[in-house]
Amino acid sequence: DAKTTQPTSMDCAEGRAANLPCNHSTISGNEYVYWYRQIHSQGPQYIIHGLKNNETNEMASLIITEDRKSSTLILPHATLRDTAVYYCIVRGRTSGTYKYIFGTGTRLKVLA
Amino acid sequence: GAGVSQSPSNKVTEKGKDVELRCDPISGHTALYWYRQSLGQGLEFLIYFQGNSAPDKSGLPSDRFSAERTGGSVSTLTIQRTQQEDSAVYLCASSFGSRWRFPDTIYFGEGSWLTVV
Numbered sequence: 050d051a052k053t054t055q056p057t058s059m060d061c062a063e064g065r066a067a068n069l070p071c072n073h074s075t076i077s078g079n080e081y082v083y084w085y086r087q088i089h090s091q092g093p094q095y096i097i098h099g100l101k102n103n104e105t106n107e108m109a110s111l112i113i114t115e116d117r118k119s120s121t122l123i124l125p126h127a128t129l130r131d132t133a134v135y136y137c138i139v140r141g142r143t144s145g146t147y148k149y150i151f152g153t154g155t156r157l158k159v160l161a
Numbered sequence: 162g163a164g165v166s167q168s169p170s171n172k173v174t175e176k177g178k179d180v181e182l183r184c185d186p187i188s189g190h191t192a193l194y195w196y197r198q199s200l201g202q203g204l205e206f207l208i209y210f211q212g213n214s215a216p217d218k219s220g221l222p223s224d225r226f227s228a229e230r231t232g233g234s235v236s237t238l239t240i241q242r243t244q245q246e247d248s249a250v251y252l253c254a255s256s257f258g259s260r261w262r263f264p265d266t267i268y269f270g271e272g273s274w275l276t277v278v
Binding site for chain 1: 165194196203204206209211217219252254260264265266267268269270271272
């Protein structure tokens with residue numbers, strides 16, 4: 050079972066910041082939070098990951114709360130090409146091994 | 162190779178036939194995943210290979226599904242006696258396979274689209 054919960058869908062105006070929340074209240078130890086996105090008909094694409102500190106790269110920023118029970122992915126200036134399903138994942142121990150279990154993700158629609 | 166390579170890209174098969182889907186992971190990656198994604202749905206975990214360890218088959222939906230990984234590299238997912246509900250895109254991913262307390266980014270192929278008619 051996925052260890053994260055996300056809203057099913059969100060809309061964002063083009064050029065504005067898209068803030069995608071994720072709840073991972075059962076995160077433990079040194080488990081990392083990862084974000085991927087899947088644009089229609091393509092394989093999922095890595096965006097960013099973090100442990101405790103906020104992270105930023107050329108694609109996005111990741112804000113993790115101090116208690117690590119939730120995080121927010123920020124796309125600072127959303128474009129139409131950012132329309133995709135965004136997955137928040139914690140790679141925890143499931144059925145005996147540490148593997149990626151994807152939830153249903155958030156379907157982000159960027160509006161012109 | 163430069164990325165995860167999957168073949169065939171598209172496969173149409175008749176109900177009851179067997180199909181094989183192939184995944185060639187990124188060179189040096191010890192971990193390999195198979196996922197299934199039905200139309201409009203999320204990614205469903207199928208099986209996970211990590212180095213020489215026994216594969217985690219906990220996601221395989223039935224005994225018609227099997228997978229192997231030869232020589233720690235190329236993997237083949239086999240579906241026997243295909244059913245219409247097997248129609249989906251089958252995605253393969255690979256990673257360096259670092260221990261859980263270290264980050265381990267996975268990289269996906271473009272998938273094999275299977276249609277059972």
